[in-house]
Amino acid sequence: MRKWSGGLVLLFLFSLLLLRLWILENPLAESSLQSPFSVNYSDYFYWTNPEGSPVVRNPENDSHVVSTITLVSKLFSPRNLSDSELQCLQTWNHLDHLISSSQGLPHAVKAIREAGAAWESLMTSIEEEKLAGPGKVKGKLCPYSIRRMNASEFGHDVFKLVIPCGLVQGSSITVIGTPGGLLGNFQIDLTGATLPGEPDPPVILHYNVRIHGDKITEDPVIIQNTWTVANDWGEEERCPPLDTENDGKVDDLEQCDPMVGRDNKGIITANDHYNFSRRSMLPKDGAKPTKYFPFRQGYIAIATIRMGAEGIQMSVDGKHITSFAYRESLEPWLVGEVRISGDIQLISVIVSGLPTSEDLEHVLDLDILKSSAIPIHKSVDLFVGVFSTANNFKHRMAVRRTWKQYDVVRVGSVAVRFFVGLHKNEMVNEELWKEANTYGDIQLMPFIDYYTIITWKTIAICIYGTNVLSAKYIMKTDDDAFARVDELLTSLQRANITHGLLYGRINFKSRPNRKVDSKWYITPEEWPEERYPPWAHGPGYVVSNDIAKGVHKQYKRGHLKMFKLEDVAMGIWIEEMKNKGMNINYKNENRINIDGCKAGYVVAHYQEPREMLCLWQKLRETHQPSCCRWS
Incomplete structure (x- = not known):
């Protein structure tokens, strides 16, 4: 009976090994093997259109699809504004030829088209406020910080947190959670804000943690990237990198901390001060050494994403891990939402240092x-x-x-x-x-x-x-x-x-x-x-x-x-x-x-x-x- 039971255990372990190898060779298969309590789709379009069906424009949004010429004309049409209000528009009408001065400037036509819609919305809001009278003036709209610390808010699907007024240099997003599930992979995406009638929003930062590697490597890796409608996915930045040289710096910080991916022997992380059991994971003499990686399945991690002058930095448990330079037209002010998905049990998400005006x-x-x-x-x-x-x-x-x-x-x-x-x-x-x-x-x-x-x-x-x-x-x-x-x-x-x-x-x-x-x-x-x-x-x-x-x-x-x-x-x-x-x-x-x-x-x-x-x-x-x- 014991031999029969032992054989079953060996067969089960062998099956898990085969399953593991199959997943590494077929990364897209992960989606079919997710924990029922988490989602970990690497494909950005899956979680914007989870049914996998073709994206069809909603006829109700057709009214928002306005030609650039119409929007430009609205930018410079007369408004019912007082002399004091017009003081902030003294150069505005002098710039009515910008559309003809757009050659050589990426995103120029887009910037004017989007401004037309934004200006129309602002003028409508101002008119409504004037009609409502002085007693109905809106209060301050942009908060300094946002906190989500209730487990019931996280659920088992993609967690989304709206950032009302974008991010600025010094803004930070702190995610506290425990990687778990079958693979422990998860991702954090900073997505842009959209106007009505726009296609899918851009991804200013795609931060993908793969504890068991991917189709390129079996070792744990962090992948950073961006996505836009025009350019699709950009060039991946991996930590640790594929080549041995990684001299790049952003805000004078390493793009990938040199310790990531090195043999774990002698490395004690910040978590080791309160997770003493980790030390038992260090290799014994003669055993294959494990490699240092800031995230581990079953262990709580405190990850902070911070906006710098030149790019985005990520620290884990107080230690700098990665830096990611801002890419063209993907800047922190554009961020409208934080999305977290995959095999991570969230404890809290705190966004601080947000832009806000003074009362x-x-x-x-x-x-x-x-x-x-x-x-x-x-x-x-x-x-x-x-x-x-x-x-x-x-x-x-x-x-x-x-x-x-x-x-x-x-x-x-x-x-x-x-x-x-x-x-x-x-x-x-x-x-x-x-x-x-x-x-x-x-x-x-x-x-x-x-x-x-x-x-x-x-x-x-x-x-x-x-x-x-x-x-x-x-x-x-x-x-x-x-x-x-x-x-x-x-x-x-x-x-x-x-x-x-x-x-x-x-x-x-x-x-x-x-x-x-x-x-x-x-x-x-x-x-x-x-x-x-x-x-x-x-x-x-x-x-x-x-x-x-x-x-x-x-x-x-x-x-x-x-x-x-x-x-x-x-x-x-x-x-x-x-x-x-x-x-x-x-x-x-x-x-x-x-x-x-x-x-x-x-x-x-x-x-x-x-x-x-x-x-x-x-x-x-x-x-x-x-x-x-x-x-």
Whole structure:
């Protein structure tokens, strides 16, 4: 009887081994072997259309399928807006030819088409609010954090968590759960927001954990990727990588921690401090060593996804594991939902650091933060246009409380305005509209804020500085840059160059980036030459009034070459002016720090809101441009 029972056990184990080998050779078979309490489909379309039937457009949505021409006309049609509301649209109607200036800018037509729908929705909301009266004003819409900590909320299917106002740099998603089931595979997807009538949303990050490997390897692996309707799945990034070399870094962090995939001998993870039984899993002498992997079946894991400046980082149990660079047009502000599926028993999901505006009743310094309306064609010494995205509420508030408080700004010698595109999310646009009308320092742009079309903002800044105002100098900077505008103005006056000036951190011999996965990738069709003409780095550069006027003039004529890297585009435009006879003066300024902060800066880039406040405090206390260091 014992022999018979032992034979059954051996037969059962042998069957499991055969099943395991079959699954590895046939990854798609996993879907038929899932635990009944979980879903782990690698195919993105399966869980957007779980029945597997062809996607058919709902006739009710046909009314949302509007031509680009119709939407563009709605962007610029007259609206019932007050004079104060129109202050944030002073460059809007000057940009009505953007559709004819879209060649060379990826996603340009899409950005205008989506903006048409977003603008129509925003205007409808504003009209409804006006009709409802002052007592029916909507409260703050964008939360700072979202928590799901009740097991009943997770269920046994795909867990979905809506992100109302997108993500920004510093936002994080913490997932606490235990990989389980037959295979222990699971995935986390950050998907984009969609407008009515749109096809399936893009996947900004596909984070696929395969504890028992895949068809390429039997070893555990993390696969990261993106998906869009236009480009399908992108190129996979694997951790550990297939090749031995993995020198890539994102935000100065390894794309894959070198310990992942190495022999486990001597490696003690953070979980080992409270899961002592793991140490029994270390190989004995002579046994085949196991390999380190941050996730294990049956063991709780705390995984945190964080938005960085250049990409997305994942840490597990407090240890950095992977980094994933943002890909073209797939940026954190676009994230509208988190989806978690597969063999993982969720305990909690916490999203924090979300973009949110300040409650006006709690803004004690509101009066000094507001900007007064500027008379048309008012003469100023310097106009500063600040690039900002719609949900970057905190960065704009940091600028208002710091370098926008310089005396030269407060007395009117320097004017500062934020240039902000629309968002695909209605809540964000409503918050943005309130902010624009409260502080009076925002210029709205008639397009969705994709990175590949920010060159249009450069044109808008030139228009504002020469057509709305009459500025001697026009500067472009970013909302994460701290600009010592008093010192900048002093330097410009000292240089005493009022014509043909490009002032900034100038690059004279740069080459196009030909790396396909780079955010700054340029195809030979976009720029066939080996080198760019001289250009100044985007965190802070200044042009004289005549150059800005030339940009506006060429734009109106339709003769302006569009290029998706806006700072290089300005260099290209200036080179064309030079070829037509303009005398160009390149003034290099090494105190413009493009990669952070160094003592003596005039511009410090990549500054978080708390760092901006710290820099301002140091300047007020010591009168020295010293940096803030955070441990």
